[in-house]
Amino acid sequence: MYAYDELDRTLINERVSEFRDQVKRRLSGELTEDEFKMLRLQNGVYLQLHAYMFRVAIPYGTLSSRQLRALARVARRYDRGYGHFTTRQNIQYNWIKLSELPDALADLAEVGIHAMQTSGNNMRNVTSDQWAGVAPGEVEDPRIWSEILRQHTTLHPEFSFLPRKFKIAITASEHDRAAIKVHDIGLRLHKNADGETGFEVLVGGGLGRTPFIAKTIKPFVHGRDILSYVEAILRVYNQYGRRDNIYKARIKILVHELGIEKFAKEVDEEWKQMGHSALTLDHSVIEEVRSRFSYPVYEKLPHMPDELKQAAHDPLFERWRKNSVAPHKVQGYSIVTLSLKPVGGPPGDATADQMDAVADLADKYSFGEIRVGHEQNLVLPHVAKRDLPQLWKALDRIGLATPNVNLVTDIIACPGLDYCSLANARSIPIAQELTRRFANHDTAEMIGRLHINISGCINACGHHHVGHIGILGVEKNGEEFYQITIGGRADENAQMGALIGPAVPYAEVADVIEDIVEAYLALRDRPEELFVDTVKRLGVEPFKERVYATR
Amino acid sequence: MTSPLQQKIKITGPSMVTANRTSDGIVIYRTAQQGWSASLSDAAIVRTSDEARALLNEANADDVVAVGAYIAPVELKDGGEIKPGNLRERIRSKGLTIDLLPA
Numbered sequence: 153m154y155a156y157d158e159l160d161r162t163l164i165n166e167r168v169s170e171f172r173d174q175v176k177r178r179l180s181g182e183l184t185e186d187e188f189k190m191l192r193l194q195n196g197v198y199l200q201l202h203a204y205m206f207r208v209a210i211p212y213g214t215l216s217s218r219q220l221r222a223l224a225r226v227a228r229r230y231d232r233g234y235g236h237f238t239t240r241q242n243i244q245y246n247w248i249k250l251s252e253l254p255d256a257l258a259d260l261a262e263v264g265i266h267a268m269q270t271s272g273n274n275m276r277n278v279t280s281d282q283w284a285g286v287a288p289g290e291v292e293d294p295r296i297w298s299e300i301l302r303q304h305t306t307l308h309p310e311f312s313f314l315p316r317k318f319k320i321a322i323t324a325s326e327h328d329r330a331a332i333k334v335h336d337i338g339l340r341l342h343k344n345a346d347g348e349t350g351f352e353v354l355v356g357g358g359l360g361r362t363p364f365i366a367k368t369i370k371p372f373v374h375g376r377d378i379l380s381y382v383e384a385i386l387r388v389y390n391q392y393g394r395r396d397n398i399y400k401a402r403i404k405i406l407v408h409e410l411g412i413e414k415f416a417k418e419v420d421e422e423w424k425q426m427g428h429s430a431l432t433l434d435h436s437v438i439e440e441v442r443s444r445f446s447y448p449v450y451e452k453l454p455h456m457p458d459e460l461k462q463a464a465h466d467p468l469f470e471r472w473r474k475n476s477v478a479p480h481k482v483q484g485y486s487i488v489t490l491s492l493k494p495v496g497g498p499p500g501d502a503t504a505d506q507m508d509a510v511a512d513l514a515d516k517y518s519f520g521e522i523r524v525g526h527e528q529n530l531v532l533p534h535v536a537k538r539d540l541p542q543l544w545k546a547l548d549r550i551g552l553a554t555p556n557v558n559l560v561t562d563i564i565a566c567p568g569l570d571y572c573s574l575a576n577a578r579s580i581p582i583a584q585e586l587t588r589r590f591a592n593h594d595t596a597e598m599i600g601r602l603h604i605n606i607s608g609c610i611n612a613c614g615h616h617h618v619g620h621i622g623i624l625g626v627e628k629n630g631e632e633f634y635q636i637t638i639g640g641r642a643d644e645n646a647q648m649g650a651l652i653g654p655a656v657p658y659a660e661v662a663d664v665i666e667d668i669v670e671a672y673l674a675l676r677d678r679p680e681e682l683f684v685d686t687v688k689r690l691g692v693e694p695f696k697e698r699v700y701a702t703r
Numbered sequence: 704m705t706s707p708l709q710q711k712i713k714i715t716g717p718s719m720v721t722a723n724r725t726s727d728g729i730v731i732y733r734t735a736q737q738g739w740s741a742s743l744s745d746a747a748i749v750r751t752s753d754e755a756r757a758l759l760n761e762a763n764a765d766d767v768v769a770v771g772a773y774i775a776p777v778e779l780k781d782g783g784e785i786k787p788g789n790l791r792e793r794i795r796s797k798g799l800t801i802d803l804l805p806a
């Protein structure tokens with residue numbers, strides 16, 4: 153957990169009273185919408201189809217039980233009793249009244265949560281691995297660096313009016329759970345040959361209209377130099393980024409147009425000129441931030457407690473454990489993923505009651521800590537293995553023990569046309585139908601790891617480009633159609649999916665996905681070959697044939 | 704369903720002007736009495752691009768009550784009933800097409 157300092161608390165409280173005043177002036181007509189729009193966006197407030205949408209940051213995906221209860225309270229008091237966890241470690245509320253927003257912000261401020269920089273052309277929430285600090289084999293806790301970057305960039309004038317929004321993600325594990333290659337800057341913590349800790353810096357990744365996989369700009373930047381190096385990148389971006397054209401304004405376009413070598417050279421020159429010493433991080437600063445993260449005092453526990461041995465006889469428990477429970481760096485503990493993807497439910501939604509119940513379970517079984525991952529699931533990061541059977545029963549009672557993590561029904565989906573004013577087509581009902589089609593757990597298990605990602609328009613909030621199967625809503629003559637891609641992935645081998653053919657109408661999407669999955673089952677050379685690997689081996693053709701031969 | 708922000712003012716059939724209410728964001732429709740209503744059946748119907756532009760200008764002038772006004776198509780049924788003219792407007796007037804909670 154991270155303890156915010158006085159500065160943060162003052163800042164957050166000031167922002168709330170400032171916004172309260174701005175809302176009052178908007179409602180009285182003193183401010184026009186044109187004047188107010190920027191101000192509300194700076195506080196995470198968008199206007200959607202049915203209402204205002206309120207986006208709240210969950211820095212590096214870490215929440216205390218107290219904070220989660222505050223999120224639940226906002227859902228209950230000011231919204232319709234639920235919230236939507238997004239792919240960027242935020243939560244969105246869909247039905248907030250502008251007149252009540254200042255109160256909601258004030259409630260959140262009490263627990264150190266805010267909505268700053270969750271929209272607008274600034275540095276967005278710096279995201280990280282949801283297993284940070286507990287994953288075995290991690291170089292060190294990447295959140296320390298997320299926090300250093302967060303502090304440095306929050307309300308920093310140079311980063312508040314960028315050509316476009318800017319997103320950074322950090323990982324410290326071999327396996328990338330933070331999707332760093334589809335961010336404006338991706339940082340991978342590792343050690344160099346001398347055993348020093350630093351970052352591989354990647355730049356220019358992104359999804360949306362023009363997707364790019366980030367490229368490595370520098371294989372190793374020492375930890376103490378990371379602020380100055382990131383700042384050098386941002387300065388080059390600020391100078392050359394296309395402010396004239398919103399579709400070309402992201403850094404990925406600049407990197408693409410200049411080429412990574414030229415871009416890297418510009419950054420290096422800037423870095424040299426800055427005489428990067430001013431931003432060099434003092435050891436004491438890093439340690440000060442590190443000291444604000446508290447870690448549980450773990451017990452010495454057996455690797456295989458009796459409770460777990462006994463529970464292993466229950467096949468229902470076993471199938472949940474197999475998909476939801478991952479090894480922890482400390483013996484006797486586990487990392488537990490809570491699926492927010494029930495059969496027939498909207499992906500990533502949780503009710504206020506569920507949030508409260510998870511907060512209670514976190515207190516009981518996970519040292520009061522909860523994480524939020526980019527796959528729109530929750531995580532209890534420190535569960536003693538002996539408690540797993542009890543936890544499973546408790547989760548099952550609140551509908552959070554669906555044993556489908558990483559399986560075909562663990563779908564990422566954006567809000568789509570049910571909520572979003574930019575959408576071409578609906579996302580959620582497509583996801584719901586797919587979860588019903590693949591509801592049979594044995595089938596899902598046989599299919600194995602398969603990520604379906606759905607976006608309702610080209611902005612790609614649902615990460616469709618990097619889904620093993622990607623589904624993108626488009627519009628044709630006023631009807632909803634969907635383009636389908638296969639072979640994408642978001643991990644350390646990130647890649648964009650390839651289009652399989654013409655878009656298909658709403659009513660056929662689930663059939664087409666079933667066809668693709670059946671084709672895979674027939675084509676894989678052994679049960680362990682994952683869907684993405686079969687696509688990699690065989691290309692799009694056999695799938696295309698299967699889907700379009702009869703259509 | 705192209706975002707209305709990108710639309711030029713040129714209508715091809717009966718249309719209305721819709722927006723969201725500033726205070727709570729709910730969907731509202733411009734009425735013929737220079738006001739707003741939460742019910743589509745109260746919407747003023749325009750049939751020419753000039754009428755549409757005039758209604759939109761009038762709506763935009765009322766920046767305090769409403770936000771983000773734009774023109775959207777409607778279908779007129781025989782008995783005079785007004786129906787939303789596309790899926791986006793159907794969703795805005797009828798609400799989500801999904802159940803909120805797992806089945």
Ligand code: HEM
Pocket residue numbers: 198200205237238239240244316319334357358359360361402565566567571572573574611612613614615
């Ligand atoms: C409902 C209101 C939302 C609006 C108005 C919105 C708007 C946008 C826009 C305009 C872009 C494209 C930016 C660009 O390419 O420069 C974008 C990208 C993105 N949004 Fe959203 N979004 C919304 C909801 C969400 C949700 C619910 C999620 C998570 C599930 C999300 C996560 C993302 C991500 C990950 C990207 C693409 C990555 C990238 O920036 O390259 N957004 N969004």
Ligand code: SF4
Pocket residue numbers: 566567568569572573574575576607608609610611612613614
């Ligand atoms: S992908 Fe498009 S439809 Fe989906 S949330 Fe983003 S902007 Fe809206």
